[in-house]
Amino acid sequence: MNKNTFKLLVNAYYDYQMLSIQQANRLMIKKDGSKMKNQKIILPEEDQKIIGRLHDVTKQQMKEIDKIIKKEITAFPIWNEFLKDVHGISHISAAILISQIDIEKARYASSLWKYCGIYCNPETGKAVKREKGVKNEFNQWLKSKMLGVIAPNFIRLKSPYVEIYYNRKHRQISKGWADNDKKGKNLHYDLDARRVMMKYFLIDLYRVWRKLEGLEFYESYKEKYLDKHHKKEN
Secondary structure, X not given: XXXXXXXXXXXXXXXXXXXXXXXXXXXXXXXXXXXXXXXXXXXXXXXXXXXXXXXXXXXXXXXHHHHHHHHHHHHOHHHHHOHHHOXXXXXXXXXXXXXXXXXXXXXXXXXXXXXXXXXXXXXXXXXXXXXXXXXXXXXXXXXXXXXXXHHHHHHHOOOOOHHHHHHHHHHHHHHOOOOOOOOOHHHHHHHHHHHHHXXXXXXXXXXXHHHHOXXXXXXXXXXXXXXXXXXXXX
């Protein structure tokens, strides 16, 4: 299976996932299949049965696509030589990265940071975010998966990268970096630490992937600075 077909497969998986969530919400069903408490289903009983059957079909389709992804991902060297051994990366998370990233276009690891949307605006010093009416320079969907799926998995499963997360978070808290925002400061510290942790993961991914593809790999000043400070600064 070529990469374009693999990308279509991954996209299909997430299309079905979105559909499954929408159907479950209509039926007031939680992710684990249990009913939401204190929530009344407003659909007629016959409609509930129809959507229930559709929901079962959708979940089965997701399982079938998941099996195909699990089989086909073994054709990609970056899975076999690196991603499958990263604690906290599942075959689905790896499939996101493989399908979305063109490593030939990433001259530096910082090129990946920019594409994944986990870099800082050089003018403001703040993390980039989507702006209304402005075309993104990064992949918003990939950014959401990096910070909203992969990073939390690293933290929850105690990946080796999680040390970077806690070091960064504790350092920024000690500086009082976001204390002016009384309501949102904890979220600021968390997202900042996730972003830095993901930068280090992408440095490792970049080096291995470029080498596997027979491409030269380079280090920008920022990457050398990170290594020099032994994973202590952004």
